[in-house]
Amino acid sequence: MMYCPKCGISLPDDATVCDACGARFDPIPDPVFDPPKSGKGKKSEKTTDVKDAFRKWVRDQGMFCLIAKAVAVTVMTVYLLIAFVSLITLIVQGYPGGTIFTDFIQKLLAGIIYGVIIWLLSDAVLYLGKLYEMKKKETKN
Ligand SMILES: [Zn+2]
Incomplete structure (x- = not known):
């Protein structure tokens, strides 16, 4: 499981597009949600x-x-x-x-x-x- 870097919703590991906010991204192996200012x-x-x-x-x-x-x-x-x-x-x-x-x-x-x-x-x-x-x-x- 991974988290959308934009909105933080949980997504499957292989997701490249966020279901909730539509953000596109490369799957990140780190499962910890990281807000941009972290x-x-x-x-x-x-x-x-x-x-x-x-x-x-x-x-x-x-x-x-x-x-x-x-x-x-x-x-x-x-x-x-x-x-x-x-x-x-x-x-x-x-x-x-x-x-x-x-x-x-x-x-x-x-x-x-x-x-x-x-x-x-x-x-x-x-x-x-x-x-x-x-x-x-x-x-x-
Ligand atoms: Zn999102």
Whole structure:
């Protein structure tokens, strides 16, 4: 059983036209009646908004900054892995306690700091590039 998205009346699953209000629609597998203003519609709108924003963000980045950001994320991930591997190794080897977590946190922090620095540098390059293009347009006009 499904419900008409327009008037909410219950209809057979394979219905493509509402018996009550005459609305045409594709059968929806979700049996919950969703009025147009419900949270579900808003959610999907939001996710498309986020996707659009992400696509725009990627476009704005340009190849260089995208690569730089990929490197930043990779550096963070690698350091995170190194930190965890060394933590596990130290625990397995029965390394005397106390320094284990300092070592782990140091590696973790190093990864985050390097990642953030690379990320911010790529943003700075992006910003300077935009500034440069704006100046170029200004001098042309
Ligand atoms: Zn209807």
